[in-house]
Amino acid sequence: MSRQRPRTLAVLTEWAAERYGGAPALRFRSRAGGGGGWTDVGYTALRDSVRAVGRGLLALGVRPDDRVAILAETRPEWTRAYFGALAAGAVIVPVYPTAGEEELAWVLADSAASVVICEDAAQAERVAAVRAKLPELRHVVLMEDGGGDAAAQGARGGDASGEGLRRGGPAPLDEGGGDAFSSGAPGRDVLVLDALPGPAPVEELLARAASRTPEDVCSLVYTSGTTGPPKGCRLTHGNLAVVDDASAALLGSEEGDVLYLYLPLAHVFAQLAQQSALVQGRTLCYFGGSVRDVVAELREVRPTHLPSVPRLFEKVHAGALSAAESQGPEARARFDAAIRTGLEVAELRARGAQPGGALLAAWKAAEEGLFAPVRAAFGGRLRVAITGAAPIAPRALEFLRACGVPVFEGYGMTESSGVITISHPGGLRPGTVGRPVDCCEVRIAEDGEVLARGPGIFAGYHGAPEATAAVLDPDGWLHTGDVGAFDGDGFLRITGRKKDLVITSGGKNLAPAPVEFALQQSRWISRAIMIGDRRPYPVALLTLDAEEIAAWAEREGLAPLARPAGHPTVRELCRKAVDAANEQLSGPARIRAFAIIDGDFTVADGSLTPTLKVRRAVIAERYASEIDALYHHRPIKSEK
Structure with a gap:
């Protein structure tokens, strides 16, 4: 199904402004002063602020296909930077603000980013710390200059001239156009998004944006890298357009719709939500900056569309x-x-x-x-x-x-531009991830792997032809690495990952995903990791849901628990959860012993990727002594 849309994302804000004019495009809460009301920015104002960014980037020397990285949380400046850079002909490199130093340096270096747009001085300091590893980096630009709320300033001051708000903030780039980070420290010679110097003529920007084609690379989105360094997925303007069209045809849109976004815009799922909202004339509403406030903000914003993690x-x-x-x-x-x-x-x-x-x-x-x-x-x-x-x-x-x-599950990966299948109001079956979207052909290989093919499939990994050949075969089939099956009505069920397969010392092949999912149905368990490769039977490492355990302790009249993992009653709650999970599992897959880990797995400690995928090797190595101990104790009695 085709619908009206811009030729590429480089001209999206120009296209949308012509159609939706003063209708609210963006809605956000001021981050200055700890809260406040909501501010709307119309489609025409968004276009003007995107022009200002794009013209400023052209003046910095950004050329077609130059890499412009964005290192920031989800906020309106992310959107302005994204579309401004695309209008300048650049390729976007989204970077998770939670990425560690090693991953940050790798992504910026591997992509050869020439410009990095940072949320604030703290993120700029992180770039400065790895600056010596980034020979291609020419400029660092801040979204905030420390003089107030950047989103509100952009809404008011993002004029077509590009002359923004300096107010004695960080000094602009010198007239010679030298390295914007030559000092190695933020605060000196660091540029500000709303104050980029010497803007190029608007006609030059519009010509650059119009020259981009659907076949041009739009973004390099780096995968999570659970077993090695992240790989940059080359997603074209055309890839993202066909996936958006196929999804929109199923989910529908009405005048006055509002999409609330709290997911990280570094993820392709959030980028698709952003694109869909602006193509269809919705209001894109950003969370206020704290995940703790999401439920309260939903009451205020009253969205019609909500992309979310479970x-x-x-x-x-x-x-x-x-x-x-x-x-x-x-x-x-x-x-x-x-x-x-x-x-x-x-x-x-x-x-x-x-x-x-x-x-x-x-x-x-x-x-x-x-x-x-x-x-x-x-x-x-x-x-x-x-x-x-x-x-x-x-x-x-x-x-x-x-x-x-109405909650609908979908399935996809960065390499498929975010979507392969989706549930929708006319096609919903609990326990499945829906049927394939129209732009994607899906089949199951003999070994159960899900294969996908179509115009939404990526153009390959950046600078990694061997890695590309490993997942994209000569016939155009993307080998997802996921294992799944179709039911009789064409609904897809995902059952695990091929590379996570556990083979016990007795030769049993076990998929961890169904086991871990069964364990995580317990309200007491936050994460469950199955261990058992080359071992006699499977065991599990569990982390606790801190909020649920605290609420339970309060209901039981207990004082706050200093170490919940060591409390005997908490262990009994987990034992019952393991027993309940084992009732759903086949004999060889049942958990015979478990350990409760203090704290939870986090991105900061390296046990999770920025997309919250588990780094199994890291966890297995870190908790090797706990795992060994599980095999030297009597198994729990849950082997029915």
């Missing part, structure tokens, strides 16, 4: 369940009955029927006491919530469906 939805479910349990067994029983009622009504309505009699009466009671308040927690207008990156807990999905919150 954790947000699972936390809402856990909170509602915890509230019911705090009122005693009868309240928990009413909660469970309400969910059963909601699911029965949802099934009826999906078939075009309506409830009546006792069922309708029960639904109305549940609607008033549970369903409506849950929908209100998401703002009350949510029509489409898309979740991906990891499977969502079935109980959370059932809870939200019963409450009337």
